[in-house]
Amino acid sequence: MSLRIALLGMLAAGGPSSGYDLAKQFEGSLSHVWAARHSQIYPELNKLEVDELATVTDDGARGRKVYTITDAGRSALDSWLRTTEARQRVRSESGLRMFLLPLLPPGEAVPLLRQEAALYAAQVAELEAERERHSPPTKPGRNGWYALDLGIRQMTAIRDWASETADHLEGLGK
Amino acid sequence: MSLRIALLGMLAAGGPSSGYDLAKQFEGSLSHVWAARHSQIYPELNKLEVDELATVTDDGARGRKVYTITDAGRSALDSWLRTTEARQRVRSESGLRMFLLPLLPPGEAVPLLRQEAALYAAQVAELEAERERHSPPTKPGRNGWYALDLGIRQMTAIRDWASETADHLEGLGK
DNA sequence: CAGAACATGTAACCGGTTACATGATTTT
DNA sequence: AAAATCATGTAACCGGTTACATGTTCTG
Missing domain, CATH: 1.10.287 (Helix Hairpins)
Structure with missing residues (x-):
């Protein structure tokens, strides 16, 4: 679940992005709290599209697929952020x-x-x-x-x- | 790997303990950094015994099995602690x-x-x-x-x- | 034109979670 | 006698990692 949220969060914060872009963020700033590899990101983005939480808005060069968060995606993100389930599953x-x-x-x-x-x-x-x-x-x-x-x-x-x-x-x- | 280390660490620090005892520690103090359920702990303790990093030193009441860390276990723990692999795989x-x-x-x-x-x-x-x-x-x-x-x-x-x-x-x- | 960086995907495997399952001892 | 707690295990499933696989565009 959390990977999905992280992806929606990145799309909401950084605007439309490709899986490749997102993967770089997961290696950079986000890696301090949640890391993810491209092998996990690409399939999840496809699922996000199936569930209509994000859409492919541009097919760029080199097979680049740019995803944009949908309204449904935003509300899914918002509701996750609002539910302060104190469950702190940490693994460090x-x-x-x-x-x-x-x-x-x-x-x-x-x-x-x-x-x-x-x-x-x-x-x-x-x-x-x-x-x-x-x-x-x-x-x-x-x-x-x-x-x-x-x-x-x-x-x-x-x-x-x-x-x-x-x-x-x-x-x-x- | 880390679960194994955590178990060895608990056995080294707290002395001989049963899986049940260890499970409680994983829910308590340790849970801030690394959580584990009994369903994962019991099989891992059995593996620890197979690998001779711990031994069953007492079979108490109610099927209670008390594990004690071996010298091999201690040195495995020590060498893990000494290798400062800066790999900070965090998941929070x-x-x-x-x-x-x-x-x-x-x-x-x-x-x-x-x-x-x-x-x-x-x-x-x-x-x-x-x-x-x-x-x-x-x-x-x-x-x-x-x-x-x-x-x-x-x-x-x-x-x-x-x-x-x-x-x-x-x-x-x- | 070679090598680096861009870009996306799949498959096998491993670690971890949830749920199922069982039984013994202690407390009320 | 029932309920709570002690105590250990297994199995199905899911999320994540590593490795494999492929093709494109840019840079020197």
Whole structure:
């Protein structure tokens, strides 16, 4: 279900797009919350068309098919966003690693935590550079600025946790 | 692969446990990063035994089978934790919702964002109460305090983002 | 004209969810 | 004695990943 919503969301936000365009977004900005490959995207777009939530509005060069969200698609998206089902089904491999790292003996855990902190610090820096290029929206958006902001905050939280947890574990050792 | 690691991690951290015990942990603390049902856990424990990463050390009442991690299991876990494959395959339904919410017209988005902020505020409060009951470890742990701390930080980040994004969108409307 | 990037698709497989199924022990 | 909780399992299905497969257009 969520892939379908993500596709409708992208079509609503970014305007008419091809599967190829969407696949790039799923590798880029969206990948922090929901990744998808073209092998999953193309069949789903076809289903979206069958269900009349999107239509092919242009057949461009190289077999390019441009999809546009329909009114039915918009209302399906809106109603999904409105139903705040608090079901937070999260699946994060790096989260799992964080969860388990402090279980190692401190001598092992501390360097690994520092490594994670550095990794997230680098990602934060990268995303902040990305943010510099886009200014905060002054008109009711349709751009990814807010999502980027959220990504930065989350990565920052992890970075700080990893760093402070390493400090704390180190403190215990002495 | 990750389910296997999660199980080994739980066995390493919490000591010998049954599938039933583990299932409860996957519904509780661990569920913030990785959820699993008993229907997936039991078969995986059997595989763990076949691969000699864990052994059944006690057959209790009601068919209860207590698994203990083996040395091979520990080293499998350790080597997984040491390989910092930065592959962050994340899959977060609520993250997707956050990503898409600001795409709605502000009149709709703002109340929904406030709602999300309230929801996360409540969760933060709940986790903080939980943290009150466990004091920060003074010995090299094996308890879930750090994981709880991380959970709180992440939820706080989302709460603040939702709240500030709502403010910002509201500001644009005027 | 060769290689990169564009562009869409299918198939086999694996991991995970839902639902079905069963039985033992404890609590009320 | 009934209901709740403990405890483990299986099977059908669905969503997602990896790999295979094909053809077009642009760039150097």
